[in-house]
Amino acid sequence: MSCPDSAKWGPKKWRELEAWVESLPPGACRVDARRFVIAYHDLVNFKLKKELHDIQNFLDIADVFTEIARSVRYIPPRGYGEVKRCPRSR
Numbered sequence: 001m002s003c004p005d006s007a008k009w010g011p012k013k014w015r016e017l018e019a020w021v022e023s024l025p026p027g028a029c030r031v032d033a034r035r036f037v038i039a040y041h042d043l044v045n046f047k048l049k050k051e052l053h054d055i056q057n058f059l060d061i062a063d064v065f066t067e068i069a070r071s072v073r074y075i076p077p078r079g080y081g082e083v084k085r086c087p088r089s090r
Contacts, residue, residue: 021033036061038053038054039058
């Protein structure tokens with residue numbers, strides 16, 4: 001799926017997003033955000049049948065999401081195991 005006229009506004013918005021990431025305080029958050037933005041940009045490029053910028057980063061981030069998806073499957077649903085209290089009779 002492609003957005004209409006994305007060739008006109010897309011590059012500018014990518015630059016703005018990348019500039020925002022670079023404005024984050026130095027540290028792990030900025031590094032992770034940069035890697036995720038680059039991977040997401042590559043995902044969009046892949047869908048548009050364009051060249052990827054950083055294939056290894058894309059594969060590494062895909063592995064992260066795969067690992068998260070596996071973990072989420074084992075998290076019990078909200079409320080699971082909570083003690084249900086009966087209302088007191090008056």
